Structures are given as structure tokens and as C-alpha cells.
Amino acid sequence: MTHPDSRIVIRGIGAVGGFGCGVAALEQALSGGEVRPGRVALPMTAVSDMAAFMADTVLLKDFLPVKALRRVDHYSRLALLGAHLALADAALPEADRAGLGVVIASGHGATGITFAFQDSFINDGDICASPTHFANSIHNSAAANISIMLGAAGPSLTVSQFHLSVPSALLTARQWLLERRVERVLFGAVDELSRLTSHYWCRQHGPAADGTLPRPLRTGADTAIPGEGAAFLLLSREEDAANGGYCTLDSVTTGRNLPPGPLSASPGLLLLGADGIQATGRRYAEAAAGSRIACYTPLYGSMPPGPAFDIASAALILRSGVVFPTPAGDACDFPAAVAKGGEPVGPGPVGILTLDDDDGHGLISLGSL
Amino acid sequence: MPPVAVTGLGCICAAGQKLADCMSSIFLGRGAPAPPVRFTSNHPVRYPVFEVAGFPDDPAMIRTSALGLHAAREAFADAGLDRDSLALLRVGVCVGTTIGCAMSNETFCRQVHAGIDPGMGPIEVIQRSNPAAVIAREFGLSGPCQTVVNACSSGTDAVAIAASWIRSGICDVAIAGGADELARITYIGFISLMIADDSRCKPFDLNRKGLNLGEGAGMLVLESDAVRAARERKARAFVLGYGSACDAYHLTAPHPDGAGLRRAIGEAFAEAGISAGDLSFVNAHGTGTPDNDRVESRVLRDLMPGVPYLSTKGFTGHTLGAAGAIEAVLTAACLERGEIPANAGFSTPDPELIATPVREATPITGTVALSESLAFGGNNSAIILGRGESS
Numbered sequence: 001m002t003h004p005d006s007r008i009v010i011r012g013i014g015a016v017g018g019f020g021c022g023v024a025a026l027e028q029a030l031s032g033g034e035v036r037p038g039r040v041a042l043p044m045t046a047v048s049d050m051a052a053f054m055a056d057t058v059l060l061k062d063f064l065p066v067k068a069l070r071r072v073d074h075y076s077r078l079a080l081l082g083a084h085l086a087l088a089d090a091a092l093p094e095a096d097r098a099g100l101g102v103v104i105a106s107g108h109g110a111t112g113i114t115f116a117f118q119d120s121f122i123n124d125g126d127i128c129a130s131p132t133h134f135a136n137s138i139h140n141s142a143a144a145n146i147s148i149m150l151g152a153a154g155p156s157l158t159v160s161q162f163h164l165s166v167p168s169a170l171l172t173a174r175q176w177l178l179e180r181r182v183e184r185v186l187f188g189a190v191d192e193l194s195r196l197t198s199h200y201w202c203r204q205h206g207p208a209a210d211g212t213l214p215r216p217l218r219t220g221a222d223t224a225i226p227g228e229g230a231a232f233l234l235l236s237r238e239e240d241a242a243n244g245g246y247c248t249l250d251s252v253t254t255g256r257n258l259p260p261g262p263l264s265a266s267p268g269l270l271l272l273g274a275d276g277i278q279a280t281g282r283r284y285a286e287a288a289a290g291s292r293i294a295c296y297t298p299l300y301g302s303m304p305p306g307p308a309f310d311i312a313s314a315a316l317i318l319r320s321g322v323v324f325p326t327p328a329g330d331a332c333d334f335p336a337a338v339a340k341g342g343e344p345v346g347p348g349p350v351g352i353l354t355l356d357d358d359d360g361h362g363l364i365s366l367g368s369l
Numbered sequence: 370m371p372p373v374a375v376t377g378l379g380c381i382c383a384a385g386q387k388l389a390d391c392m393s394s395i396f397l398g399r400g401a402p403a404p405p406v407r408f409t410s411n412h413p414v415r416y417p418v419f420e421v422a423g424f425p426d427d428p429a430m431i432r433t434s435a436l437g438l439h440a441a442r443e444a445f446a447d448a449g450l451d452r453d454s455l456a457l458l459r460v461g462v463c464v465g466t467t468i469g470c471a472m473s474n475e476t477f478c479r480q481v482h483a484g485i486d487p488g489m490g491p492i493e494v495i496q497r498s499n500p501a502a503v504i505a506r507e508f509g510l511s512g513p514c515q516t517v518v519n520a521c522s523s524g525t526d527a528v529a530i531a532a533s534w535i536r537s538g539i540c541d542v543a544i545a546g547g548a549d550e551l552a553r554i555t556y557i558g559f560i561s562l563m564i565a566d567d568s569r570c571k572p573f574d575l576n577r578k579g580l581n582l583g584e585g586a587g588m589l590v591l592e593s594d595a596v597r598a599a600r601e602r603k604a605r606a607f608v609l610g611y612g613s614a615c616d617a618y619h620l621t622a623p624h625p626d627g628a629g630l631r632r633a634i635g636e637a638f639a640e641a642g643i644s645a646g647d648l649s650f651v652n653a654h655g656t657g658t659p660d661n662d663r664v665e666s667r668v669l670r671d672l673m674p675g676v677p678y679l680s681t682k683g684f685t686g687h688t689l690g691a692a693g694a695i696e697a698v699l700t701a702a703c704l705e706r707g708e709i710p711a712n713a714g715f716s717t718p719d720p721e722l723i724a725t726p727v728r729e730a731t732p733i734t735g736t737v738a739l740s741e742s743l744a745f746g747g748n749n750s751a752i753i754l755g756r757g758e759s760s
Contacts, residue, residue: 195481
């Protein structure tokens with residue numbers, strides 16, 4: 001039986017992306033309003049590289065011995081770093097990890113190691129396929145590595161719904177808490193820019209022109225720059241969060257056939273979620289019409305875990321009570337009001353709207369504690 | 370937790386393309402694995418598999434999703450729900466898979482190796498083929514859509530997640546299950562792990578050497594009491610309880626004491642409000658790998674002594690993300706039938722295992738059964754099903 005009266009709280013945040021590593025780095029990027037993308041190599045196309053927000057996992061050595069990471073690929077390292085950062089941010093005692101539920105959202109999974117596994121038998125014949133690469137290419141490898149390295153023996157779930165992976169997985173994470181199946185859920189979203197996903201992005205969207213930055217609030221143009229990274233949240237019921245937290249996770253809805261037109265917005269709603277992808281930009285503008293909007297995708301890039309970074313950003317807004325400036329907010333042609341940096345968040349909820357190009361949508365609503 | 374009604378079942382696997390055909394061939398003891406027909410391998414050993422014969426590929430989607438859609442059509446028809454009636458309801462989709470979301474395509478990879486700029490066609494087909502989204506599109510479903518990629522427990526987890534949606538009022542109806550195709554990449558992968566049997570798999574047998582891969586899909590229609598009452602529809606089964614826990618031990622091996630499996634079963638019992646003595650039978654994971662069967666039989670002996678158990682993988686092969694769903698469907702159908710089939714492939718008891726599976730088709734008494742799944746990543750899931758009203 002669910003306990004609908006229970007409020008779910010975000011107690012800790014762990015984020016690693018193009019802006020750096022940790023909640024302080026994210027907050028600094030949000031306050032500063034600009035992160036310059038790096039470059040990702042494109043060995044399979046005519047152009048040698050393209051702009052991308054790449055994430056560095058070097059700080060994982062602060063949490064785990066290097067030896068333990070010998071066989072862990074970049075994808076799982078991103079997830080492990082995000083997970084450890086979130087638990088450290090929440091100051092969750094090690095003793096409380098045993099029953100921790102782990103929920104991972106990933107659009108593409110461990111594509112780099114999947115590619116490497118195929119390399120192993122294409123190079124040397126089927127008999128030489130690498131069992132280590134195969135074991136790490138399983139879609140739930142990040143969740144498994146987290147559970148093993150944290151000793152998290154609660155239920156574990158990995159969801160892959162491409163761009164809707166975050167709202168879809170978060171729906172179940174929230175259910176687990178409302179049903180009291182677990183005391184806490186470590187929720188995370190992770191994707192990597194591998195050879196495959198970079199190539200796919202380039203073919204779908206083309207590389208951004210040198211020096212340009214994303215303009216996610218401008219319809220009619222694909223200004224997105226891809227990103228990779230991990231955004232993790234430690235979730236619990238409110239009674240377990242006596243020692244603090246960022247905000248409440250009030251609702252998660254996901255499905256298909258979002259009614260056309262503006263969202264029937266709550267008064268004072270602040271809406272996040274645009275990511276500069278042309279295929280969904282017009283639909284997003286339509287849904288956001290009349291709302292107050294903000295957008296931070298230019299700080300971490302477009303990627304399936306993007307909504308989890310938006311949640312982290314919204315959580316920081318709700319804790320401080322002040323909205324961060326929207327990068328390139330002056331380039332907005334949506335029929336909506338872009339929230340200026342420094343203004344109060346207001347009494348309404350913060351919503352994160354995610355759309356895919358298949359009529360799917362997700363809407364996550366966060367509130368103040 | 371209140372029971373959730375199952376009003377429709379669908380199944381496709383090597384044993385048959387409809388549930389009735391599957392049940393018929395399983396109880397007749399028909400079917401055997403054979404070297405793969407759909408692909409070749411230059412591996413010197415031809416490991417046998419359980420393929421779904423005569424099921425055509427659809428160029429518009431990956432085979433996994435086509436299998437899932439096929440079983441979903443059967444389940445919805447069985448529940449008496451068509452596209453028009455579904456349009457009036459809040460309907461969710463939850464599907465487990467392993468292959469269905471993997472961005473892996475060997476043709477693409479080989480082109481890269483050959484220095485050819487690879488075409489994106491195969492990857493775009495994967496992108497359009499998310500197994501849950503394919504079903505939602507086909508039937509115009511507007512509720513939550515979730516593809517679970519929990520390796521070999523995916524199907525069990527998907528059914529339980531959908532039951533949670535029904536209980537909490539997120540949906541009126543949900544279609545839930547699992548789907549997976551037989552693919553060369555996973556075939557080579559399991560061989561590389563040295564857990565594939567070069568003959569028919571022998572779950573719980575002394576001479577077991579590993580698994581045979583299979584393919585297929587199982588789907589269940591779950592329905593709220595309100596909608597079911599309005600439609601005057603009898604339940605074919607009930608989802609009574611579910612538990613899930615992670616071993617947090619190893620990427621591909623189960624915990625030697627079955628620590629996670631024990632917790633998962635305990636949770637499922639508590640949620641269903643039953644004890645081991647209430648069980649008619651257990652549909653075990655029973656892959657035929659030495660490690661899995663050793664751990665699982667130890668847990669069966671300790672937690673459910675004397676309860677008849679079997680593995681159906683000797684008829685279906687290990688269908689990975691579909692396995693838990695196919696086995697949930699077969700469990701429900703066996704409760705309806707009042708009989709369980711023999712554990713195919715078992716002939717010589719292993720003294721280390723103590724408990725042994727059923728050797729022949731066996732009548733069952735009682736109304737409750739448990740189906741369990743163990744997975745790479747250390748996932749363990751157990752679901753308890755109750756006999757329906759239409760039996």
C-alpha cells in the first residue's frame with residue numbers, strides 16, 4: 001500500500017559533468033552562467049572532433065582505491081563518482097547503506113565497453129571474445145558496480161527509456177519510498193559520450209559551429225551541444241530527513257500524448273527542461289507558454305540524463321530560494337518569461353518537463369521544504 | 370499489499386507462439402535446443418539454443434520488440450481489450466529486456482573496423498524499437514512507459530512495477546512482461562563467460578554445465594478492481610507479492626549463500642501475507658549453470674523445504690530479460706491447470722544440492738506459487754502469484 005501523505009525529500013546531490021565535479025562546482029557554474037564545452041573526437045566522420053561537455057572522473061580516487069577500479073569502464077566510473085558524491089553530500093553514514101535501493105536511468109547504457117566487447121571478437125575471432133568486457137557491457141553494470149562498491153543490498157533497478165529515462169525511473173524510485181519498500185533510494189542518471197554515441201549525435205544533429213554556445217530557448221534551430229555525466233540524488237521520506245535536505249519531490253508523471261497547448265501550470269510555476277534539440281523545441285515552447293522558465297542545459301549539455309541535472313539545479317534553487325541566471329536567456333523566443341538571475345523562486349513549484357520525439361513526456365514537480 | 374488481478378496472458382518462446390501451444394508442448398515434453406539458425410559463429414563449438422522457429426523479422430523494429438508486441442497482442446486479446454477500449458483507460462507499459470535497449474550492432478561495428486563511415490540505419494532502428502514504447506505506440510497507450518534493463522530479472526521486476534502502478538492508482542490497466550531475442554553478441558558473450566552448455570541444459574542435475582540461450586516474450590495484463598468490475602472480467606491470476614534485493618557481491622556470480630535471494634523471497638512472502646507452507650510450487654530460475662543451481666537449491670531447501678519446484682528453462686532456454694515474465698505467465702497457467710511439468714533435462718541428482726526438482730508432470734494442490742529470478746549485477750527478484758477466478 002502506498003502512503004500518499006509521505007513527502008519525498010532530496011537529501012543529497014552528486015553531479016559530475018562538463019562543469020566539473022560535485023555540488024559546489026555545479027552551483028558555481030549555475031551562478032557564473034557559462035561553461036565552455038570541450039571537444040570529443042569523431043574518428044568515424046569527416047570532421048575530426050566536435051564540441052561536447054565531457055566529464056572527468058579523476059576524483060573517484062578520493063572515494064575508491066585505484067585497484068578496485070581496474071576493470072571499471074568510464075560509464076560505471078561516472079556513475080560511481082556521482083553516487084559517492086551524493087552520499088557524501090547527504091552525509092549518509094556507511095551503516096545506512098545496507099538497505100539502500102539503487103535506481104539508475106540511462107538512455108544508452110555502457111556503449112563504450114559494448115563497442116570494445118565487439119572489437120574483441122571482430123579482431124581475433126569469436127573464441128577470443130572478452131568476458132570482462134561482456135560482463136561490463138550489461139545494461140545494469142553501473143547499478144551493479146554501485147551496489148557492490150557501496151555494499152548497497154536493497155533492490156536495484158535500471159531503466160532505459162532514451163530521453164525519458166529519468167522521469168520513468170524516478171517514478172519507480174518514488175513508488176519504492178511511498179510503498180516503504182526501502183528507507184532510501186540512491187537515484188542516478190548516467191550516460192557517456194563514447195565513439196558510438198558521439199558519432200550518432202553528429203549524424204543526427206551535426207557538430208556545433210566552432211565557438212557557438214547552446215541557445216535552448218530559441219525555436220527553429222538545433223543549437224544543442226552533447227554532454228556526458230552523472231547526476232545522482234539521495235532520496236528519502238521526509239521523516240528520515242530531519243537533518244536537512246534540498247527540496248521535496250512532489251510528483252512524477254510520465255506517458256504519451258501530452259495534451260497540446262500550454263501546461264495547466266500551477267500558479268508561480270518555474271519550468272525547466274528545454275535542451276536545444278530542434279525536434280522537441282517547438283513542442284516545449286508550446287507547453288511552456290505563459291510560464292516562467294529557466295534553462296541550464298548550456299552548462300552541462302544535452303543528454304538523456306539531462307533532466308536529472310535539471311533536478312539538481314532546481315534543488316539548489318529551492319534550497320537558496322533564488323533563481324540562477326539562464327545562460328543565453330536573452331536569446332529566448334518562447335512565449336514565456338525567462339526568469340532573471342537573482343530573483344526569488346516564488347511560492348510555486350519547480351517543474352522539469354522532458355519531451356521526446358515520439359510523443360512521450362515526463363513532468364517532475366519539486367517543492368520547497 | 371492488495372492483490373492485483375491478471376486478466377490476460379501472452380507467451381511466445383521456442384515452445385510455441387501462443388501460450389496454449391507453449392503449455393501443450395511443455396507438458397508433452399517436446400522441444401530441444403539446436404545450433405542457431407539465425408546467425409553463424411566461427412567458434413569451434415556449436416552451442417545449442419532455443420530459437421522461436423517461423424517468427425519473421427520485421428525490418429521496422431528489432432526482433433526483441435517484435436516478440437514483445439506479439440505476446441502483448443495475445444495478452445490484450447485474452448483480456449478482451451482492443452485499441453478502442455484501451456483508449457478510454459489510463460494504460461501503462463512496463464517491459465523488461467536485455468537486448469532491447471542495447472546500442473550494439475555488429476554490422477555497424479564491423480564497418481567501423483573496416484574504416485567505412487558506418488550507416489546509421491541499424492542504430493536508428495534500435496532507437497525506434499524501445500520495447501515498451503513500441504507497445505505503447507501500437508496500442509495508443511497514454512500511461513507510463515518503462516523499459517527495465519535489470520538483466521535476467523527484468524521480466525519479473527517489470528511485472529511487479531506494473532502491479533505497483535495499479536495499486537497506487539497510476540494506471541487502470543498495465544501491460545507488463547519481458548522480451549528478448551537471440552542475438553549473436555549475447556551468444557558469444559555467454560560462451561566467453563564459460564557458462565553455456567554444449568548440449569541440452571540440465572537444471573539442477575549433477576552433470577549440468579551451463580545454460581542454453583533462448584528467445585521469446587511473456588506479457589501479462591494487470592487490471593484495477595474498478596475497471597475489472599465494470600468489465601465484469603474474471604482474473605486468470607493475481608499478483609500477490611514481490612521482493613527484490615541485490616547481492617552486492619559480484620557482476621556475474623550469485624552470492625554463495627544466496628543472501629539477496631533469501632531477502633527477496635522473505636519480502637515477497639511478507640507482502641503476500643503467506644508462508645512457505647502455502648506454496649503449491651516454485652518456478653525456479655534454474656539456468657543449469659553450476660553456480661546458479663547450487664545457490665538456488667540451497668535457498669529452496671532452507672526457505673521452502675518440501676515445496677515442489679522446477680525450472681522451465683529446459684523447454685524455453687534462458688530468455689534473459691524475458692525469462693521472469695515468461696515464467697510468471699507459465700506459473701499462472703500451471704496454477705490454472707493444477708499441474709506442473711517435469712523439470713526437463715534433469716536425470717541425475719547432485720548430492721550437493723539435496724533438494725531435487727520434479728521429474729515428471731505433477732498435480733499440484735493449493736492456489737499460490739512463487740517464481741524467482743537471479744540476474745547479472747546481483748539482482749534477485751521473487752514474485753508470488755495466486756490462482757485466478759477463471760480456473
